[in-house]
Amino acid sequence: MTFQTLDDLDDGQRVLVRLDLNSPVEDGEVQDNRRFGRHAATISELVDRDFAVAVMAHQGRPGDEDFVSLSQHADILADHIDHDVDHVADTFGGEALDAIDALEGGDVLVLENTRMADGELPEEEPEVKAETEFVQTLAPEFDAYINDAYSAAHRSHASLVGFPLVMDAYAGRVMETEYQANTAIAEKEFDGQVTMAMGGTKATDVIGVIDHIGDKIDDFVLGGIAGQLFLRAQGYPIGYDVGDMDLFTTQWENNQEIIEDILEERGDQITVAHDVAYGEDGERVEVDVDDVDEKGLGIMDIGTDTAEDYAELARESDAVFVKGALGVFEDEKFSTGTVTVLEAVAETDCFSVVGGGDTSRAITMYGMSEDSFDHVSIAGGAYIRALTGDALIGVEVLQNAN
């Protein structure tokens, strides 16, 4: 890791801090989530060290319903750090500059949603972003720039890649820990078994990971929609869109060939479910995959036997990486696969990383402690890119900054 961290920064300075507070919004209400808790640690440290802090963050995308002001985010952050947090409805105009001017040591100010400001979008080269009025106006107001937004570091936006080119730049605590844990697959050596459990709804994520790090993983154990695509490719009459959701058919049409190629090249590393669960009259019903004779079954989870096998493999592993839920864990009766495997990982003294917003939610929902894992990532897209070895532009500019 070559970027500078908060350990390299003298106390009491004026700092511009990029967080990722992008959150679910329900009926206009921003929902508290893991991202606030994580970034709160960085902000609390800065407050304790008497920094004057201005926060940049984005919420949603222009045109979408969750594209809202950051005023609620400021309140939620204040609750987490148990300290006042102000919000100004402006990002780099006169109103923002007045509020920044008034900042004293220990103050925290959240600037308005960066995606509401000119120059933040679209994605362009860091050199272009560094020249925007956005960056050129804010940079001289601060002694240093801190990027804590690992989970947005795959976006080449002004607030993420422009500032490190024109001022001293540092990684925040979230950036530091996410980077270290998520690049472990590429950089760490493990003596024994390395297992990756993957599920969820996105076939491209799973295919990308197998394609890129197949040599570093001994066994991929699959569930979720992704696992069903691999079952179908092995000839089982499995995979069916439930209700209006098009989770299976389109992905099957787009990925059939590549999945068949993966099975041919790496079949011995890939384990799919040998039993699965579906819903009937509101109950969980389990069936052996060899006994499935119709495509009409909406499979919601891996079976209990398969879950136990995956858990056993996790217990024997030196390292386990998890991406994507193995079933629809939000419904308790279909949580068996996800929870059985996560609990086994939690109880085992292996190096463990769990990624993906939905998957990590299962940890909280089913009473597990985050401390039982080496790392629970708050990143979705950035985690996948890290696993597949893709560089994150926001990390690269930090590494090249000093």
Ligand SMILES: Nc1ncnc2c1ncn2[C@@H]1O[C@H](COP(=O)(O)OP(=O)(O)O)[C@@H](O)[C@H]1O
């Ligand atoms: N068999 C299944 N059918 C439908 N959805 C599933 C199935 N298995 C898992 N899922 C869903 O996958 C979601 C997680 O998918 P994904 O977005 O890929 O992971 P993450 O958010 O962890 O990156 C969960 O919300 C879960 O309900």
Ligand SMILES: O=C(OP(=O)(O)O)[C@H](O)COP(=O)(O)O
């Ligand atoms: O939530 C985010 O991405 P994620 O859902 O892939 O983790 C980041 O804030 C990036 O947001 P974006 O995908 O609108 O650029």
